[in-house]
Amino acid sequence: MKTIIILGGGVGGIVTANELSSLLGREHKIILIEKNKEHTFAPSYLWLMNGDRKKEHISVPLRSLLRKNVEVINATVDEIVSDEKKVAADGKEFHYDFLVIALGADLAPEKITGLDDSTHTFYTYEGAAKLHDTLKNFPGGKVAVVISSMPYKCPGAPYEGAMLIEDFLTDKGVREQTDIHLFTPEPQPLPVAGPELGNAVTNILDKKRIRFHPKMQLDSVDAKSKQLIFNGNGSFEYNLLVVIPPHQAPEVVRKSDLANNKGWIDVDAASLKTKHENVFAIGDNASVSLPGRWDPDKPMMLPKAGVFADLQAKVVAQNIGKQINGENADKTFGAEGYCMLEAGENLAGFAYGDFFGQPHPQVQLKIVGKKWHIGKILFEKWWLSPVGFKKAFYKKLLQAGSKITGVPIKL
Numbered sequence: 001m002k003t004i005i006i007l008g009g010g011v012g013g014i015v016t017a018n019e020l021s022s023l024l025g026r027e028h029k030i031i032l033i034e035k036n037k038e039h040t041f042a043p044s045y046l047w048l049m050n051g052d053r054k055k056e057h058i059s060v061p062l063r064s065l066l067r068k069n070v071e072v073i074n075a076t077v078d079e080i081v082s083d084e085k086k087v088a089a090d091g092k093e094f095h096y097d098f099l100v101i102a103l104g105a106d107l108a109p110e111k112i113t114g115l116d117d118s119t120h121t122f123y124t125y126e127g128a129a130k131l132h133d134t135l136k137n138f139p140g141g142k143v144a145v146v147i148s149s150m151p152y153k154c155p156g157a158p159y160e161g162a163m164l165i166e167d168f169l170t171d172k173g174v175r176e177q178t179d180i181h182l183f184t185p186e187p188q189p190l191p192v193a194g195p196e197l198g199n200a201v202t203n204i205l206d207k208k209r210i211r212f213h214p215k216m217q218l219d220s221v222d223a224k225s226k227q228l229i230f231n232g233n234g235s236f237e238y239n240l241l242v243v244i245p246p247h248q249a250p251e252v253v254r255k256s257d258l259a260n261n262k263g264w265i266d267v268d269a270a271s272l273k274t275k276h277e278n279v280f281a282i283g284d285n286a287s288v289s290l291p292g293r294w295d296p297d298k299p300m301m302l303p304k305a306g307v308f309a310d311l312q313a314k315v316v317a318q319n320i321g322k323q324i325n326g327e328n329a330d331k332t333f334g335a336e337g338y339c340m341l342e343a344g345e346n347l348a349g350f351a352y353g354d355f356f357g358q359p360h361p362q363v364q365l366k367i368v369g370k371k372w373h374i375g376k377i378l379f380e381k382w383w384l385s386p387v388g389f390k391k392a393f394y395k396k397l398l399q400a401g402s403k404i405t406g407v408p409i410k411l
């Protein structure tokens with residue numbers, strides 16, 4: 001009998017647990033430890049922001065998403081002691097044979113002077129709902145959408161957010177008295193996806209009259225005078241500020257001996273193994289360097305995205321299953337990712353490609369259209385459906401759509 005403990009019940013944790021449960025016999029224990037009882041679907045925060053969803057539409061009990069033989073422990077993980085093969089949660093110890101760490105990334109607005117929990121963001125469930133209320137009453141003026149630092153989750157989301165804000169203010173009739181600006185320390189949109197995608201997104205921003213300001217590193221915010229101060233690049237006065245706050249690994253990861261000098265967990269890109277035997281890290285808390293582009297001064301890392309958390313979870317679960325069943329653990333992670341990129345007006349683009357491609361990632365953007373927006377809605381329905389008939393139904397629909405459109409959606 002083996003015990004597999006999964007830390008975190010977000011995208012990576014849920015997929016790992018369900019995959020393991022379908023691979024292993026009942027004699028093995030699959031334990032998932034998660035601090036929240038409810039699971040919220042982060043890609044839908046954008047629709048919460050623009051009013052297309054209400055809070056209750058995008059949040060479901062975590063238990064409903066997990067297969068029966070996954071034991072869920074509702075607790076906060078406070079220690080990972082890999083040497084002794086144990087973790088502690090709410091002060092209680094749990095021993096494991098295999099450990100999968102999928103604790104995601106935390107937001108740390110306090111890292112930038114002038115930012116705090118009251119600054120608008122669509123990167124949290126509460127924040128997206130609050131921003132919607134503000135947008136409803138926004139009379140027009142200067143909107144600044146600011147990517148405060150790297151890395152951040154989902155390289156496309158800030159761009160989608162800016163386009164949905166543009167769409168919302170157009171429908172509200174205040175677009176003509178509004179300027180929308182997007183500031184980022186990146187040299188182009190989604191640099192990690194390569195130049196082709198970056199150019200495509202810049203063109204869409206241009207058409208929507210969203211002013212794009214690359215290579216702008218936010219230094220601080222003066223909320224009183226509504227000024228953004230950039231590192232060596234002057235300042236900008238805003239009326240409405242929407243920030244993608246700095247990200248950091250959860251505290252329990254940062255204080256563990258697995259953390260690298262930035263706090264994330266270094267893993268082998270193919271197997272997601274950490275430096276400790278039978279301990280794996282997947283998803284946002286893992287740090288995966290992109291092959292062929294490793295320059296310590298300008299590190300290029302695999303983006304933090306649900307699509308990769310999902311693929312990595314499957315690789316790790318299958319390899320743990322194989323190891324337990326005495327087979328060769330030979331599954332490897334290939335970073336073929338995709339994303340439906342919301343562009344407003346109920347339209348979306350579809351970006352896909354190989355993030356491990358050389359000399360740079362080969363990611364393309366399919367032309368923006370209605371079908372990718374519908375695909376994103378179906379994806380949301382599939383993800384939030386309870387395990388069982390409804391989930392299977394949406395999976396079939398998505399697979400059929402994927403065949404018709406010829407896009408590589410792997411579920």
Ligand SMILES: Cc1cc2nc3c(=O)[nH]c(=O)nc-3n(C[C@H](O)[C@H](O)[C@H](O)COP(=O)(O)OP(=O)(O)OC[C@H]3O[C@@H](n4cnc5c(N)ncnc54)[C@H](O)[C@@H]3O)c2cc1C
Nearest residue numbers: 008010011012035042076077103104154283284305306307
């Ligand atoms: C606005 C927005 C839009 C996005 N859109 C997309 C998209 O279109 N496509 C895409 O691929 N990705 C998207 N993402 C990114 C995606 O949501 C994340 O990359 C993905 O959820 C990462 O999965 P994970 O399992 O690593 O972490 P998470 O899903 O964040 O799960 C981590 C879990 O660990 C729990 N946890 C943390 N610390 C503790 C602790 N100490 N004890 C117990 N539990 C703990 C958390 O509560 C959480 O449930 C988006 C993100 C945002 C914010």
